[in-house]
Amino acid sequence: MGEQGDQGGDSRTGRARAVTIAHADAAGVARAAAAIREGRLVAMPTETVYGVAADATNAEAVARIYAAKGRPRFNPLIAHVPDLAAALELADLPPAAQALAQAFWPGPLTLVAPRRSGCTVASLATAGLDSIAVRAPAHPVAQALLQACGRPLAAPSANRSGHVSPTRAAHAEADLGAHLALTLDGGPCAVGLESTIVGFFGAAPVLLRPGGLARAAIEALVGPLAAPESGSIQAPGQLASHYAPRARLRLDAIAPEEGETYLAFGPGGPAGADNLSARGDLVEAAARLFDLLRKIDAREVAAIAVAPIPAEGLGEAIRDRLARAAAPR
Numbered sequence: 001m002g003e004q005g006d007q008g009g010d011s012r013t014g015r016a017r018a019v020t021i022a023h024a025d026a027a028g029v030a031r032a033a034a035a036i037r038e039g040r041l042v043a044m045p046t047e048t049v050y051g052v053a054a055d056a057t058n059a060e061a062v063a064r065i066y067a068a069k070g071r072p073r074f075n076p077l078i079a080h081v082p083d084l085a086a087a088l089e090l091a092d093l094p095p096a097a098q099a100l101a102q103a104f105w106p107g108p109l110t111l112v113a114p115r116r117s118g119c120t121v122a123s124l125a126t127a128g129l130d131s132i133a134v135r136a137p138a139h140p141v142a143q144a145l146l147q148a149c150g151r152p153l154a155a156p157s158a159n160r161s162g163h164v165s166p167t168r169a170a171h172a173e174a175d176l177g178a179h180l181a182l183t184l185d186g187g188p189c190a191v192g193l194e195s196t197i198v199g200f201f202g203a204a205p206v207l208l209r210p211g212g213l214a215r216a217a218i219e220a221l222v223g224p225l226a227a228p229e230s231g232s233i234q235a236p237g238q239l240a241s242h243y244a245p246r247a248r249l250r251l252d253a254i255a256p257e258e259g260e261t262y263l264a265f266g267p268g269g270p271a272g273a274d275n276l277s278a279r280g281d282l283v284e285a286a287a288r289l290f291d292l293l294r295k296i297d298a299r300e301v302a303a304i305a306v307a308p309i310p311a312e313g314l315g316e317a318i319r320d321r322l323a324r325a326a327a328p329r
């Protein structure tokens with residue numbers, strides 16, 4: 001993998017590499033698209049989190065993603081596309097899935113459905129499964145990059161496997177910089193949580209991962225979402241310990257105990273404590289979650305006590321991320 005040429009860095013030798021955060025103007029997007037076409041990796045902003053993007057049709061490029069992330073091979077990637085028409089070239093989306101795409105794309109929703117025969121995405125990207133995850137991201141920079149590349153982009157969150165997801169260009173650069181041709185800076189992510197993933201395998205759609213689009217919005221269109229079959233490979237990315245800061249986490253903490261740093265939510269948190277949303281707004285809390293976990297973790301605290309988060313709206317996804325971060329490891 002000597003593809004970091006123009007920066008003089010090399011992930012094998014551990015030699016220092018210049019930070020390459022590029023403005024996401026036309027020139028930056030053109031550079032990124034050229035790198036993608038050469039099979040290199042680019043960190044791109046999306047409205048949910050930053051993704052590390054590669055040409056999804058190039059298996060070697062996809063392999064570089066797994067290598068850079070240190071990600072287990074069985075964990076399949078999302079193919080990012082500009083719109084529903086492009087998704088239909090890759091996946092056999094049933095009518096309910098298409099209705100969701102029409103309502104919520106571009107946006108923080110990923111659809112999993114059978115791979116279409118003739119689908120050009122490398123099977124490594126789908127981890128050999130006969131299903132594929134597709135998403136049309138809303139961020140204008142992601143859209144510009146997709147248009148410039150003219151092919152689907154495989155893009156997991158741009159963090160080392162098991163680390164907190166990146167919501168700023170600097171996070172992606174810090175975790176994966178040595179592996180990237182460049183990072184396109186599109187500012188902080190507006191949603192701040194990964195996309196909601198809905199699977200279409202049989203009769204009822206399945207909520208594979210709560211995320212940036214609330215369950216209620218989806219159920220209003222397609223009816224109740226089922227839970228994934230336990231122990232199935234329907235959601236192989238749902239490892240118990242995943243979004244993990246270094247510090248231990250204690251959830252639903254009314255107040256910090258001795259030795260804990262408090263992460264508050266809502267009005268009336270302890271003076272000086274970081275607060276996910278002082279006004280108790282779950283959308284604001286989602287957008288700030290990974291940022292604050294990273295910021296507190298950087299202080300090398302031993303333990304973080306997190307205030308109770310209501311399990312409504314985006315609170316479901318926030319609680320899911322926190323439970324994973326708190327899982328024994």
Ligand code: TXA
Nearest residue numbers: 048051076077131132133156157194195234235236237
């Ligand atoms: O918001 C997002 O979705 C971000 C941005 C960059 O788009 N991407 C993201 O990708 O979160 P990643 O790789 O971190 O998470 C993708 C999830 C994983 O849990 C994976 O297992 C699941 O999607 N997935 C992908 N393909 C699948 C499939 N065929 N069947 C079931 N789950 C699948």
Ligand code: MG
Nearest residue numbers: 156157165194
């Ligand atoms: Mg991830």
